[in-house]
Amino acid sequence: MAGVGFRLNKMFHKGGVSTDLLAIAYSIMVSSGPWIITTISLWIILTVFKTNDIYFNVAIVYSFIVSIIISGLFIMFESRRISDLIFSKQYKKILPEVMGMLVCSSLILILIMIVFFAFNHHELWFVASFSYLTLSLLTLWIMSIASLSSDSVNWYIMAFLIMGFFSILFSNIFGRDNNSIGYILGYALGVNIGIFLHYLIALIYFGTDFDVSFEWIGETKKYWQNILIGFTYYLALWIDDFVTWYSPQFGEIPLKGFHFSFIYDNPMFIAYLTIIPTSTMFILVLETRFYKTYKLFYDSLREGYNYEEIEIRKNSMLKELKYDVSLVVRVQLIITLSLFLLNEINLIPFVSESLKPILRIGLIGAMLNSFYLMIMLLLLYFDFRNTALYLNISVFLINLILSIIFTYKLGYYALGASYSIAFTIGTFVGYKLLLSKVNNIIQLEYFRQKLAVEPGFYLEFNDIKKLMEEQK
Known part of the structure; x- marks a missing residue:
């Protein structure tokens, strides 16, 4: 994304309304x-x-x-x-x-x-x-x-x-x-x-x-985690559809082996489209605002700054991270709430009265999915691959289990609820983990580094402890 970030920064630095709009359009594309x-x-x-x-x-x-x-x-x-x-x-x-x-x-x-x-x-x-x-x-x-x-x-x-x-x-x-x-x-x-x-x-x-x-x-x-991260995320995203498609009450089989649920698919597809603003805002803030503090922090690590300076840059990066996430969340909340109201007064095209309850839940789920995706990508930005993978697996299992329960036990008015609940849990847990890890990023980054001395020239803490006990 380096080329994208360079172009966006160049556009915004010109300071004109037209170039700002062009940067937003560029980010959307x-x-x-x-x-x-x-x-x-x-x-x-x-x-x-x-x-x-x-x-x-x-x-x-x-x-x-x-x-x-x-x-x-x-x-x-x-x-x-x-x-x-x-x-x-x-x-x-x-x-x-x-x-x-x-x-x-x-x-x-x-x-x-x-x-x-x-x-x-x-x-x-x-x-x-x-x-x-x-x-x-x-x-x-x-x-x-x-x-x-x-x-x-x-x-x-x-x-x-x-x-x-x-x-x-x-x-x-x-x-x-x-x-x-x-x-x-x-x-x-x-x-x-x-x-x-x-x-x-x-x-x-x-x-x-x-x-x-x-x-x-x-x-x-x-990088074996990277192989599973994308796979598990897409499974988590689609598993509620698969459960609905194969349910006898809501599923349809237009061709042998191919299942659909038209009552579920149409409103959920419209809901998915509403997260385009989040994707756009995320690219904008990541590549124009957050990256600057991110780069300053890692430059201080690579160039061997003193601890106080590194700590200052870390706190600046953490503050920027919180602000940028909240900015994206606020923008998406406004858009989702607006569409939520339009759905209630029947002003969204192609949505009949029977599809309104599913779209209502789907809009919330899609919004939380967009937040979750943003957090997962930020975790990968810091190379916390294990955390991102475990989060995906957890969201997948929650969505799978709740989809089966809601679809077969609760029925029509619960369709889409498993999707919303799974990504809500994933979003809040993921955000807490992200903040915790970034807050301790200095220690984590030093633990990631290999020691610059060869084996034999140092003793592990446990070895020192054992040696001292033997001397007693």
């Missing part, structure tokens, strides 16, 4: 651009062009979910690995290692597809087109991380815009009534144009080495 572009392109295909093909709808929803969850095994680790390679200026290793991750993730996806369709038989054209779309989206998520890691942030955004345009175009050109494969392959073709553009960005910036490298596997021992 970086933090939520792919999501917004993808959502708008799908909305145009499904609503404007009135594409009601059930095969296409099923393929789109499940390909996104499956590809995102599988990519969760790689993208957190990929981000960290690329950061390390950039820091050590080993740029030519980046693209070959990303290709190696693509090979491994694709093999996992193919294995899952083989097992799934072995138990859920469908026509060959649907199996092939659905698998191709899912594989394309998985490749897009992983390749776009490499693209964003370059300084070509404008081209990163442009790649998604071009992808969205061609997905709409090709899906409309090739898709016809009773020609579901045309819709699916047309959309997948647009996605592949986006993949090519992201690949081109990474290729130009990181070098023209076309090898496939698995050297990154050796680093998984060091």
